[in-house]
Amino acid sequence: xxxSSMSPRVLGLAIAAALAFAGTNATAQDAATDGEATPRLxxxxxxxxxxxxxxHMTPFGAERVGSASICVVACEEMEQTSSGGGNRRPPPxxxxxKPEHVAKVHDLNARQVEEDPALRCENPGLPRIxxxxxxxxxxxxxxxxxxxxxxxxxxxxxxxxxDHRADAVPSYLGxxxxxxxxxxxxxxxxxxxxxxxxTDDGTFHxxxxxxxxxxxxxxxxxxxxxxxxxxxxxxxxxTLRPRTGALSDIELVEAPPCxxxxxxxxxxxxxxxxxxx
Amino acid sequence: xxxxxxxxxxxxxxxxxxxSGLTHHSVHGVFNPEAPFxxxxxxxxxxxxxxxxxxxxxxxxxxxxxxxxxxxxxxxGALRRAGITPEMLMANGxxxxxxxxxxxxxxxxxxxxxxxxxxxxxxxxxxxxxxxGASQPSVSQE
Numbered sequence: 051x052x053x054s055s056m057s058p059r060v061l062g063l064a065i066a067a068a069l070a071f072a073g074t075n076a077t078a079q080d081a082a083t084d085g086e087a088t089p090r091l092x093x094x095x096x097x098x099x100x101x102x103x104x105x106h107m108t109p110f111g112a113e114r115v116g117s118a119s120i121c122v123v124a125c126e127e128m129e130q131t132s133s134g135g136g137n138r139r140p141p142p143x144x145x146x147x148k149p150e151h152v153a154k155v156h157d158l159n160a161r162q163v164e165e166d167p168a169l170r171c172e173n174p175g176l177p178r179i180x181x182x183x184x185x186x187x188x189x190x191x192x193x194x195x196x197x198x199x200x201x202x203x204x205x206x207x208x209x210x211x212x213d214h215r216a217d218a219v220p221s222y223l224g225x226x227x228x229x230x231x232x233x234x235x236x237x238x239x240x241x242x243x244x245x246x247x248x249t250d251d252g253t254f255h256x257x258x259x260x261x262x263x264x265x266x267x268x269x270x271x272x273x274x275x276x277x278x279x280x281x282x283x284x285x286x287x288x289t290l291r292p293r294t295g296a297l298s299d300i301e302l303v304e305a306p307p308c309x310x311x312x313x314x315x316x317x318x319x320x321x322x323x324x325x326x327x
Numbered sequence: 328x329x330x331x332x333x334x335x336x337x338x339x340x341x342x343x344x345x346x347s348g349l350t351h352h353s354v355h356g357v358f359n360p361e362a363p364f365x366x367x368x369x370x371x372x373x374x375x376x377x378x379x380x381x382x383x384x385x386x387x388x389x390x391x392x393x394x395x396x397x398x399x400x401x402x403x404g405a406l407r408r409a410g411i412t413p414e415m416l417m418a419n420g421x422x423x424x425x426x427x428x429x430x431x432x433x434x435x436x437x438x439x440x441x442x443x444x445x446x447x448x449x450x451x452x453x454x455x456x457x458x459x460g461a462s463q464p465s466v467s468q469e
Contacts, residue, residue: 311397
C-alpha cells in the first residue's frame with residue numbers, strides 16, 4: 051500500500067517487502083479465482099493437492115431441467131457460426147515444424163485414423179495428456195494422476211533436487227523432476243519414447259523431446275502451462291495455450307475400459323482433426 | 328421453454344480446455360448430420376466404456392420386427408460428472424425415445440442427441456449444432 055507520508059527509504063522497503071510476498075507468477079492473476087488466499091503446506095509451498103477439473107472442448111455440463119432431466123450439452127439450440135456450422139472453438143493450437151518435416155506431418159495427419167496411437171487407446175503422452183486431474187503433493191515429491199480416455203496414468207515427480215534417472219527406459223510420459231520457482235512448480239520431463247503425438251494432427255516427435263510444465267495455484271484455481279522442445283523437428287519451441295482448472299469435489303475413480311469402436315465405421319477420415327484433450 | 332446455459336460452462340468452453348474429454352474425432356466422420364432418427368424402444372444394456380459410452384436399444388417397428396441399435400454418446404466421465412449412471416440410462420427397461428443421427432456405414436448405429444423416458448424426463452447428450460465439429464485445416468504450411 052502506498053502512503054504518501056512515508057519517507058522514500060521506508061516506502062522502498064515496504065514495496066520490496068510486498069514484492070517478496072507477491073510470488074513470481076504474475077500470470078496467475080488471470081486465473082478465475084474467488085479471491086481466497088492460496089493455501090500453503092507446512093514447508094511454505096503452495097498447496098497443489100486436490101482433484102482439478104479443466105473442462106473439455108465441448109461444453110459438457112450438468113444443467114438440471116425440472117426435477118429429473120439433465121442436459122450434458124446445451125439444451126437450447128446453439129447459434130450456427132457464420133462459417134456455416136459447428137460449435138465455436140478456439141483456433142488450433144499446434145506446433146510449427148521445420149520445412150523438411152512438414153510432409154510427414156501432413157501424411158500422418160491425413161491417415162490419422164490408421165496412425166494415431168491415441169485412437170488405439172494408447173497412452174497419449176505429454177503434453178497431449180494435458181493437465182493432471184489430481185495432484186498429491188508432499189515435501190519431496192508430487193504425484194500427478196490422470197483420468198484419460200485411454201485409461202488411468204500417473205507420474206511421480208521428485209522435487210528434492212535430484213537429477214533425472216540414469217536408468218529410466220524411454221516411456222510414454224517420460225522421466226520428470228520438479229523444482230520450485232517462487233510459487234510456481236516447474237516440471238522438466240525427458241526420456242520419452244517416440245510413440246506418441248503432440249496433438250491429434252500427425253505431430254510426431256523424437257526421443258529428444260523435452261517438456262517443461264509450469265503449474266501454479268491462485269485461490270481455488272490451478273494454471274497449467276507446457277512448452278515442448280524438440281529442435282530436431284520443431285522450428286521453434288511450442289508453448290501450449292495455458293489451461294486453468296478449478297478445484298473439484300468429484301473424486302477420481304478407475305477409468306472405464308478404453309474400447310474404441312468407431313475406427314471400422316469411420317466414413318470420412320479427413321474429419322478426424324479434433325484435439326480432445 | 329428455453330434455458331440459459333450456465334456462464335461458467337460457457338467460459339470453460341471458450342478457454343478451449345481439454346483433458347480426458349471429448350471424442351477423438353468429429354461426430355460427422357462417423358455419423359451423418361443429414362440423417363436424423365427418432366426411435367422408440369428399451370435400453371437393454373449400457374457399455375460403460377471410453378471414449379464413448381454405448382447404449383443398446385431394442386427397437387420394434389410397426390411390423391413387430393425388432394432391431395438392436397447401438398447408440399453412441401459422450402465419454403463416461405462426462406455422464407458421471409452430470410450425475411448420470413448406467414442404471415439411470417436403462418431405467419428398469421421402460422420405453423424410451425431416442426433422437427440423434429445415424430452412422431454413415433451402419434443403419435442401426437446412432438449418435439444420441441436426446442433420450443426421453445416414459446414420464447417425460449430426458450437426458451440431452453448431444454446437439455445438432457455440435458455434430459459437424461469445427462472445420463479446421465490440417466497442420467499449417469510452415
